[in-house]
Amino acid sequence: xxxxxxxxxxxxxxxxxxxxxxxxxxxxxxxxxxxxxxxxxxxxxxxxxxxxxxxxxxxxxxxxxxxxxxxxxxxxxxxxxxxxxxxxxxxxxxxxxxxxxxxxxxxxxxxxxxxxxxxxxxxxxxxxxxxxxxxxxxxxxxxxxxxxxxxxxxxxxxxxxxxxxxxxxxxxxxxxxxxxxxxxxxxxxxxxxxxxxxxxxxxxxxxxxxxxxxxxxxxxxxxxxxxxxxxxxxxxxxxxxxxxxxxxxxxxxxxxxxxxxxxxxxxxxxxxxxxxxxxxxxxxxxxxxxxxxxxxxxxxxxxxxxxxxxxxxxxxxxxxxxxxxxxxxxxxxxxxxxxxxxxxxxxxxxxxxxxxxxxxxxxxxxxxxxxxxxxxxxxxxxxxxxxxxxxxxxxxxxxxxxxxxxxxxxxxxxxxxxx
Amino acid sequence: xxxxxxxxxxxxxxxxxxxxxxxxxxxxxxxxxxxxxxxxxxxxxxxxxxxxxxxxxxxxxxxxxxxxxxxxxxxxxxxxxxxxxxxxxxxxxxxxxxxxxxxxxxxxxxxxxxxxxxxxxxxxxxxxxxxxxxxxxxxxxxxxxxxxxxxxxxxxxxxxxxxxxxxxxxxxxxxxxxxxxxxxxxxxxxxxxxxxxxxxxxxxxxxxxxxxxxxxxxxxxxxxxxxxxxxxxxxxxxxxxxxxxxxxxxxxxxxxxxxxxxxxxxxxxxxxxxxxxxxxxxxxxxxxxxxxxxxxxxxxxxxxxxxxxxxxxxxxxxxxxxxxxxxxxxxxxxxxxxxxxxxxxxxxxxxxxxxxxxxxxxxxxxxxxxxxxxxxxxxxxxxxxxxxxxxxxxxxxxxxxx
Numbered sequence: 008x009x010x011x012x013x014x015x016x017x018x019x020x021x022x023x024x025x026x027x028x029x030x031x032x033x034x035x036x037x038x039x040x041x042x043x044x045x046x047x048x049x050x051x052x053x054x055x056x057x058x059x060x061x062x063x064x065x066x067x068x069x070x071x072x073x074x075x076x077x078x079x080x081x082x083x084x085x086x087x088x089x090x091x092x093x094x095x096x097x098x099x100x101x102x103x104x105x106x107x108x109x110x111x112x113x114x115x116x117x118x119x120x121x122x123x124x125x126x127x128x129x130x131x132x133x134x135x136x137x138x139x140x141x142x143x144x145x146x147x148x149x150x151x152x153x154x155x156x157x158x159x160x161x162x163x164x165x166x167x168x169x170x171x172x173x174x175x176x177x178x179x180x181x182x183x184x185x186x187x188x189x190x191x192x193x194x195x196x197x198x199x200x201x202x203x204x205x206x207x208x209x210x211x212x213x214x215x216x217x218x219x220x221x222x223x224x225x226x227x228x229x230x231x232x233x234x235x236x237x238x239x240x241x242x243x244x245x246x247x248x249x250x251x252x253x254x255x256x257x258x259x260x261x262x263x264x265x266x267x268x269x270x271x272x273x274x275x276x277x278x279x280x281x282x283x284x285x286x287x288x289x290x291x292x293x294x295x296x297x298x299x300x301x302x303x304x305x306x307x308x309x310x311x312x313x314x315x316x317x318x319x320x321x322x323x324x325x326x327x328x329x330x331x332x333x334x335x336x337x338x339x340x341x342x343x344x345x346x347x348x349x350x351x352x353x354x355x356x357x358x359x360x361x362x363x364x365x366x367x368x369x370x371x372x373x374x375x376x377x378x379x380x381x382x383x384x385x386x387x388x389x390x391x392x393x394x395x396x397x398x399x400x401x402x403x404x405x406x407x408x409x410x411x412x413x414x415x416x417x418x419x420x421x422x423x424x425x426x
Numbered sequence: 427x428x429x430x431x432x433x434x435x436x437x438x439x440x441x442x443x444x445x446x447x448x449x450x451x452x453x454x455x456x457x458x459x460x461x462x463x464x465x466x467x468x469x470x471x472x473x474x475x476x477x478x479x480x481x482x483x484x485x486x487x488x489x490x491x492x493x494x495x496x497x498x499x500x501x502x503x504x505x506x507x508x509x510x511x512x513x514x515x516x517x518x519x520x521x522x523x524x525x526x527x528x529x530x531x532x533x534x535x536x537x538x539x540x541x542x543x544x545x546x547x548x549x550x551x552x553x554x555x556x557x558x559x560x561x562x563x564x565x566x567x568x569x570x571x572x573x574x575x576x577x578x579x580x581x582x583x584x585x586x587x588x589x590x591x592x593x594x595x596x597x598x599x600x601x602x603x604x605x606x607x608x609x610x611x612x613x614x615x616x617x618x619x620x621x622x623x624x625x626x627x628x629x630x631x632x633x634x635x636x637x638x639x640x641x642x643x644x645x646x647x648x649x650x651x652x653x654x655x656x657x658x659x660x661x662x663x664x665x666x667x668x669x670x671x672x673x674x675x676x677x678x679x680x681x682x683x684x685x686x687x688x689x690x691x692x693x694x695x696x697x698x699x700x701x702x703x704x705x706x707x708x709x710x711x712x713x714x715x716x717x718x719x720x721x722x723x724x725x726x727x728x729x730x731x732x733x734x735x736x737x738x739x740x741x742x743x744x745x746x747x748x749x750x751x752x753x754x755x756x757x758x759x760x761x762x763x764x765x766x767x768x769x770x771x772x773x774x775x776x777x778x779x780x781x782x783x784x785x786x787x788x789x790x791x792x793x794x795x796x797x798x799x800x801x802x803x804x805x806x807x808x809x810x811x812x813x814x815x816x817x818x819x820x821x822x823x824x825x826x827x828x
Binding site: 288298 | 797807
């Protein structure tokens, strides 16, 4: 049943190119020719077609490949799916402190507005705590292992004695959680995830969580991805390249983080000296008659410089550094996904070898090997799609970030100039 | 400044040179010599320029000149020399006297000193000063012949001695107090400024690391690569800019230092006045007691206790001839003393008058100079900020193209 040349997600990079993705403007074209597809992926279309025919009847195969393909088909119909026609909006705000007998914690309000059919109501408003976000992320990783799940802000604060309930910390965290949900919202597959839906809508999430344990049996597929013991002979070029890139990327980000922290530290030390400098002019002004005005003026200026500098350092700490750290976490989780992909491929190759050794003449490869193949392909495809998206978003994020940093510095200097 | 030397002559300290030679103790040493160039300023009618005359002097000779001036003109606030050793340095500046930057700043300071002296209505007329500028050989001997050294020694002793004046001149006391405070506040300011410069240097330099890491990062990026690379370049520019900025600031620091040392000179004048006052009071006291003694001898009454009186009581009175002789001596002394007191009083009044005139002149100069210094400091800061804005705007543009 060879279907018409419908763009399929699981048949290599070509199809992705043809599919317009809301956020991957022109980069998909760039990505394509730059990477040499590995021999594994240049499988004949026939097998891919078979894959598509499977889900038409069998409900068991609720693993991501099937859902991805059907969904992506759906998206194809909405060719111009851009930001304006988005149908799901999520916001995190309004942090509140809760004091219970056992513990004290913060909850955030999660507001949803949507026109999607998957949701019963057009609007929802629930309260969630960090634990819930963590649960959501784990569930997403489990149920969509071939996709890149956005990172959460760190659970515990590693360095220093930071107050978990301080305004700055809570605000930083809120921003990160908001970012997290928005990234999921923007993802064509993840945003339709069942757990995500529940997270956004359920009044009592804990009850659902307990229920979730039972669902695990149905999600048998996901367990298989965790099978170890298979060693990959060689990572296909493109994924090796991605792996290398991620390594260097997180390294460089780490360096930038350290530099930024060092700058902040130096700025604070500079601030300390400035704070002593200003008043000396004042004292001198007290001694003089004619010169007292200009001296006082200098003193006041220096005071203003101090304030402006303080603001700059604060902004850097609150806005710049967390984003850097977030991307480092992102890179880490992406590397993990790459490893999983390797394992799936290894499994596939091993099985293929086993079949070859049997030397039996078969018309077609056994189903389970096929399935492995499929999984590999889908994995690869999803990964690639996600990577593209990620790259773009990252670029925008960093652009904003660094521009913001530049802006702040500019503002600082402007303030100083004015005085 | 109607008729001062500065208007008639161009004076510059144009060069500095390292030399080796033997010093007074015949030990080999390295020192820096400075070239002083002078040229008479012709009136407009002449089209030609007068020839340039020049000679070399070292720092110790400048010191000698200044010592001579302070001793010879105690009522004048004598302009100070640039510092002997580098003080108030922030870490990048070296404290080495042979360091080229230090030598350069010293050269400027010495030139400034000469110009100040040449513009002073009183000091510029001094022959020794003129000889310092024009006569290379034999100048030291000339100075020593003035015999100022003796005065210098006693002056030094006096300045450091402690004594109490019974009727201090309020104005001078206030002025001395002011100069003490000024010294203290300026040195505090200079110390903190050096620390501020240090810190600022650190902040700028660390940004240079951004340049390197952006460059490395850009190597692995596709679309973001160019933007990152050029932004990195701007970070390098930013980091490098601090060197020039701080060098300019040193000039400001030097201006403050001049007045720090000026404060010392001011204080010296006040002290001199105190000394004179004390001298006067001592002389007056001495005179009074002598007069008293005389009176006692003449009238035969012993009003005050004296050892002489006691011994004479115990061992018998003196003869009338002896008494007469004593009275005569005392009367002579009293006359001398009265004349001395008169001249001292006159001296004192003159001193106060001329000192106060110079002090007023100094105050005006100080206010003018410092105001200008503060303004140029502010201008410097603004330009520094503008540069900062420029760099970050450029970087922002690079980022926007990512």
